[in-house]
Amino acid sequence: MNRKKTIGIACAALCLVTTLKAWKEKRRQLRKVKAWWIRPGLRNRDRCGFYTTLRSKLEIQDPKWLKNFLRMKVEDFDYLVERLTPYICKKTTSFRKPISVGERLAVTLRYLATGDSFSSLMTVFLLGKTTICHIIHETCAALYAILKDEFLKIPSTTEEWVTVADRFEQRWNFPNCCGALDGKHIAIQAPAHCGSEYFNYKKFNSIVVMGMVDADYKFLFVEVGAYGRESDGGVFARCPLSAALADNSINFPAPRPLPHEADPMPFVIVADDAFPLKTYLLKPFSYREQVMSYKIFNYRLSRARNVVENVSGICASRFRILRRPMDVKPDYAKAIVLAICVLHNYLLTRKSVYMRRSDVDDDTNGVAVRGNWRTELGENGMLPSISPSSILGRPADNAINVRENFMEYFLTPHGEVGWQYNRTILHNSFL
Structure with a gap:
């Protein structure tokens, strides 16, 4: 009798552990599932983002406004883009195009110049908040690395x-x-x-x-x-x-x-x-x-x-x-x-x-x-x-x-x- 009780308790414990492991694995899988690959409001960045609309139009129509937006001349901005390209340029994959170096630099300069929150920058550049956070930290480190020896x-x-x-x-x-x-x-x-x-x-x-x-x-x-x-x-x-x-x-x-x-x-x-x-x-x-x-x-x-x-x-x-x-x-x-x-x-x-x-x-x-x-x-x-x-x-x-x-x-x-x-x-x- 005692032996049967011991076996029963052991089987129950084993079932409980197995169930708990299965529940944790399912929870981990559900946590990885994203609602969407790209947030719907950010999917038009190629047509409505900074590089495709704001820069191209302002550079022709109102260059003074563009200089105020970037806090520097366009020539100086392009020079930084050229210097930064070997450091922060990402590869194009079969899933999607990477965010350009110009966009990465622009969002970083705007963050430094205004102190806006990542939520505010998200509406301007049509980039996710987490993406903006990573971009700013990476670009700031790259700016210091490429310019410190000269400037x-x-x-x-x-x-x-x-x-x-x-x-x-x-x-x-x-x-x-x-x-x-x-x-x-x-x-x-x-x-x-x-x-x-x-x-x-x-x-x-x-x-x-x-x-x-x-x-x-x-x-x-x-x-x-x-x-x-x-x-x-x-x-x-x-x-x-x-x-x-x-x-x-x-x-x-x-x-x-x-x-x-x-x-x-x-x-x-x-x-x-x-x-x-x-x-x-x-x-x-x-x-x-x-x-x-x-x-x-x-x-x-x-x-x-x-x-x-x-x-x-x-x-x-x-x-x-x-x-x-x-x-x-x-x-x-x-x-x-x-x-x-x-x-x-x-x-x-x-x-x-x-x-x-x-x-x-x-x-x-x-x-x-x-x-x-x-x-x-x-x-x-x-x-x-x-x-x-x-x-x-x-x-x-x-x-x-x-x-x-x-x-x-x-x-x-x-x-x-x-x-x-x-x-x-x-x-x-x-x-």
């Missing part, structure tokens, strides 16, 4: 650094300056199980972009992806540029005398007070109880450093995806930001009517004019800077001496600018 290249020789420094002296009256450095927060949606790693002092989740620019508003170096909770000093200490400057593996120039001076002075990078003071990194004096000489130095440094503020403002104004939290993974957000940085340099180099003189701040002869991007973005739309670090410690004596020597130079007849005293009385900083 986002940090100087590697002494002569290239000296050229950058001469341009800073010519445009911003700051000799021996090889770049302006700053860090900005890029808002993202909080990743799952991230805790407080991305939660910054401004009370939102973000990743940090550390950028150095030249006197002509172009990026020289970009590092993206640090946690939003970190300070400028902490991010800079761990980025490759800090180590390269410390051991001079990037061929930073040897000290040379300032104009009309005899003693050699080191080449420097200008930054705000969130960074540590180094012999190669200048920051302003403390804004508490300043004497006139400190105020003048801070104004001159702020005037040179303001180029990096303008670059972040122009990028946020032109690529409005930066003005809202990115609902993507941090790695995808990093690829998007790197693509924006390299596109910024590309469009400036190609002179694609990307930035006008009125778009950036101007301080010619002491008359400060706010750039259009400040009016367009407002205070709430600007990318927030990183918070200062509270553990920087006391700078070395030689770094303090370098800053004081620059300060003294700006007070000499051949180092001053005529309007610096009036501007200093009005305000400590550039604007």
Whole structure:
């Protein structure tokens, strides 16, 4: 009797397991079944999509509108299509034609320029939301890969650094300056199980972009992806540029005398007070109880450093995806930001009517004019800077001496600018 019960229980258990496996297999098969191969509303893309209608008609009837849609000239767009083709072109199969490289680039540029949701882009380009998501991530990574070596290249020789420094002296009256450095927060949606790693002092989740620019508003170096909770000093200490400057593996120039001076002075990078003071990194004096000489130095440094503020403002104004939290993974957000940085340099180099003189701040002869991007973005739309670090410690004596020597130079007849005293009385900083 006991043996019969045992056999019966075993048979029942076996039947239950078999039934459960069959149910799971059926559920898996049903999950794979799609309602349609292509959504009905998207099947007319060949006749009504971007390439077949919008571009061909606008290029003839209203090229200005097309340039505004693409955020660049058609010639620059076609150049990118040609460069991207070996990387993102898909093969034609017996099932359907692939999405063209031009369409892939257009939907990516539109996403970066407007920050529209995938649902909105779906109605414009007649592509599925999942397809658009994959296209944008792939195209952004490809853009950075093909353009970085030509349009986002940090100087590697002494002569290239000296050229950058001469341009800073010519445009911003700051000799021996090889770049302006700053860090900005890029808002993202909080990743799952991230805790407080991305939660910054401004009370939102973000990743940090550390950028150095030249006197002509172009990026020289970009590092993206640090946690939003970190300070400028902490991010800079761990980025490759800090180590390269410390051991001079990037061929930073040897000290040379300032104009009309005899003693050699080191080449420097200008930054705000969130960074540590180094012999190669200048920051302003403390804004508490300043004497006139400190105020003048801070104004001159702020005037040179303001180029990096303008670059972040122009990028946020032109690529409005930066003005809202990115609902993507941090790695995808990093690829998007790197693509924006390299596109910024590309469009400036190609002179694609990307930035006008009125778009950036101007301080010619002491008359400060706010750039259009400040009016367009407002205070709430600007990318927030990183918070200062509270553990920087006391700078070395030689770094303090370098800053004081620059300060003294700006007070000499051949180092001053005529309007610096009036501007200093009005305000400590550039604007």
